[in-house]
Amino acid sequence: MSTDTSKTTGESTDTGGRATMLRAITAVGGLASVVSTFLAWTWTDEFPGDLTFNGYPGGLQILTLVLGLLTTVFALAAMDLRGLRWLTPAGSTQALRLMALGTFATTWFTVIAIAVDLGGLANWEPGAWVAAIGSAIPLAALLLPNDTRPLKRPAELPSWAEILIIAAVFAIGLYVVNYGIQTDPDHPEPFLGYLIAVGFAAAALFKAGIVARMSALTAKYRSVTLLAALVTAVAFPFTQDKASYTELGVNILIFATVALGLNIVVGLAGLLDLGYVAFLGVGAYTAALVSGSTSSTLDVHFPFWAAVIAGAVVSLIFGVVIGAPTLRLRGDYLAIVTLGFGEIFRLAMQNMDGVSGPSVTNGPNGIPNIPPLEIFGFNFDEDHTVLGRTLDSNANYFLLMLLVTVVVVLVFSRAGNSRIGRAWVAIREDETAATAMGINGFRVKLIAFALGATLAGVAGTVWAHVQTTVVPEQYVFAGPVPPNSTFLLAAVILGGMGTIGGPLLGATLLFLIPKKLEFFQDYQLLAFGIALILIMRFRPEGIIPNRRQQLEYHETDQLDAPDQPQLSGNAVGVTKAEA
Amino acid sequence: MTTTTSPVLSASGVTMRFGGLTAVRSVDLTVNSGEIVGLIGPNGAGKTTFFNCLTGLYVPTEGNVTYQGDILPPKPHLVTQAGVARTFQNIRLFANMTVLENVLVGRHTRTKEGLWSALLRGPGFKRAEAASKERAMELLEFTGLADKADHLSRNLPYGEQRKLEIARALASDPGLLLLDEPTAGMNPQETRATEELVFAIRDQGTAVLVIEHDMRFIFNLCDRVTVLVQGQKLIEGTPDVVQSDERVIAAYIGTPFEGAPGDDEVAEVEAAEAEAAEAQQDTGPSGTPKSTTARTEDGQ
Ligand SMILES: Nc1ncnc2c1ncn2[C@@H]1O[C@H](COP(=O)(O)OP(=O)(O)O)[C@@H](O)[C@H]1O
Ligand SMILES: [Mg+2]
DSSP states (O other): OOSOOOOOTTSOHHHHHHHHHHHHHHHHHHHHHHHHTTSOSBSOTTSTTOOOOSSSOOTTHHHHHHHHHHHHHHHHHHTTOTTTGGGOTTOSHHHHHHHHHHHHHHHHHHHHHHHHHHTSGGGBOHHHHHHHHHHHGGGGGGGSOOOOOOOOOOOOOOHHHHHHHHHHHHHHHHHHHHHHHTSOTTOHHHHHHHHHHHHHHHHHHHHHTHHHHHHHHHHHTHHHHHHHHHHHHHHHHHTOOSHHHHHHHHHHHHHHHHHHHHHIIIIISOOOOSOHHHHHHHHHHHHHHTBTOTTOSSOOBOOHHHHHHHHHHHHHHHHHHHHHHHTTSOSTHHHHHHHHHHHHHHHHHHHOBSSSSOBSSOGGGOBOOOOOOEETTEETTSOEEETTEEEOHHHHHHHHHHHHHHHHHHHHHHHHTSHHHHHHHHHHHOHHHHHHTTOOHHHHHHHHHHHHHHHHHHHHHHHHHHHSOBOGGGSBSSOSSSOBHHHHHHHHHHHOTTOSHHHHHHHHHHHHHHHHOGGGGGGHHHHHHHHHHHHHHHOTTOSSOOHHHHHHHOTTSOOOSOSSOOOGGGTTTTOOOOO | OOSOOOEEEEEEEEEEEETTEEEEEEEEEEEETTOEEEEEOSTTSSHHHHHHHHTTSSOOSEEEEEETTEEOOSOHHHHHHHTEEEOOSSOOOOTTSBHHHHHHHHGGGGOOOOHHHHHHOOHHHHHHHHHHHHHHHHHHHHHTOGGGTTSBGGGSOHHHHHHHHHHHHHTTOOSEEEEESTTTTOOHHHHHHHHHHHHHHHHTTOEEEEEOSOHHHHHHHOSEEEEEETTEEEEEEOHHHHHTOHHHHHHHHTOOOTTOTTHHHHHHHHHHHHHHHHHHHHHGGGOOHHHHHHHHHHHO
């Protein structure tokens, strides 16, 4: 480890030696953190996650273990250790700093939480002291000189290796998501620690340039990536062992899908829809009315496919009725009209109870007892054993919803990357110029708006069955529980407008955080607001930026040319309109 | 120079009023096939407004515009559909789309793949996309931007942005191209190149109507030149005729002369503007252009 393998040109040997020294210290600190996780950090299992074992890590210690290891590995990569250089294509220092900070923050969060929860430092076992000191050592990385460099073209790997990497990344991704979903919901500590750890690690990987390299890989193997994503998603319910986890999963999937539908309207066509949740409601109410529920005022029982079509068609009609008069006008009329529509929908559902209006929806009581779905004799409410794993009702609906998600993803990417999608983006960019290029602005906007409404309606039909009941109060503009229009819009903006991954990630975070952190629920709307302000200030393009927007907001990060020269052979065909 | 004299575009009696301000007053203009026609005039003469009237961005208060004999509907996308494409004086590219995507948007009227075909991605869709891309690349080749196809249009230098606007307009296979100050902000070499480009466009069978302040550019290029002053047509003729007309020189230099069309209007317009502003203030939203227009007409 002491042999200096770094041949940083232009640096005097003195500062080079100092940097190597700092990196070595960081590596040692990472190792110390790792070692500490094998010791007991406290004496009682009252602290969530039981950190009392000597010999193997548990609970929050796992996070320290992983981050400590990553810190060590990145420190070694920074020392130019052969075989690790691929980890830091865009420079090692910033990544190393973030990893070190992550290790420190996660570990100190844990040991401080132990002291606070259990009342004093007396509750620290020696392992906690080792962890606290060990995890502070890597902060030496903060003294390192910056070495950010432009991304180099990666060495070509054989394609089977690249495909394996993609598969591995998705497997790791599933593990990370599962870890978050399966944290103890009764205690906030594990999930908070998880957020800290994942946040720092993700930022570090991004700064290292490894995220950019991965997205280049996934762009190269599009169909493999899609398949891997699908397999990962299908695997999700098979890796859960509690009904509460699959319930989280199916809810996240539904809201993520609806948010993605909204992203067509907001992200691609640039139309501000403040009442989008009403279209989810239209679909849900339609499905509930034709579900054969004893409380439904319609005495019909459609098969599910017919209910889906009914939900889609009714939502489409509402979309056109709302959109047609409004989209002719320029300006912010649409925002106001959709805001009004969202409220009118809720109030109408509330009042169509046979007393203040026609008897359709049972008013505030909603339509309960929606019978479970049954498709080809497969009852969605019963447990089924598939491949040795028991899938509960939520898992069944998760798999059904996944079909809808796949459809929405396909619609988003196919429509987005076509004549109509380009017209949407053109309208968003400059409506006057777009119409002067022959685009019928009204028509194109109406298609986007109605398409978004239809997709929400389809999701609503599944949502009604998952909930087994629909009530008007679920469809508000802003509220503490999703779905509501603010939640969906925030998911799109937070995650990244105009991308597929953005709304999925945004909805996951926004749904999971209040579920896992109960103390947080009362302040959820406040936190929404603060989070959005922070996002707008520091990362207006969202967590997952679309290539265009990243350029729009950060003029200095010149990425104007594609990150890698397009393969000269088919230079024409490969502009990917990511949005 | 002209081979045939069939009119591509003919505007007759086009008048555009904004409240009390008559930006374009009863202008007649014809562009024949195979012609390059110049439209010049001092700043504020109403040239851009006239373009907007031709392309449906403004609905002219009076007069009509025909393209190949058919009256153009005052809707921009229908005008483009009919075969009249344009560029903008203040560049209006889709800044966050790539160069290629900008041109592909220009193909919009000449392709018809809708949402369904995009979702189903049948062979027809793929063929149409490939054909669009091929044509777009041809146009980028033609304007010399092929190697920048994947750049974001906002990152192009100014001169290339103007060229991209031309490529994007050409993508709709127009019979008439309207260029609004295509060389503004260009250096002499770029201006020369643009001149060649306009000739090449004409040679491909697209008539061109061009607004420009660069006189050398205009007089080199155009078969006919129309001069607009204070919203009115001052003179029309070959470059030689226009160049030697003292009124044109005066209009540009600003020396008043006997019977200048702007003379009495300057005062009138100023008065009307003040009146319109006043009217707008006290009548609020009901002070629509029409009512104020009526008032100025009374005063005439
Ligand atoms: N939308 C509008 N509303 C009111 N006045 C306008 C509008 N557009 C143009 N004008 C006025 O019309 C006149 C002609 O402008 P313009 O056509 O841009 O001139 P040019 O292109 O010849 O320099 C100017 O006085 C301008 O202020
Ligand atoms: Mg002008």
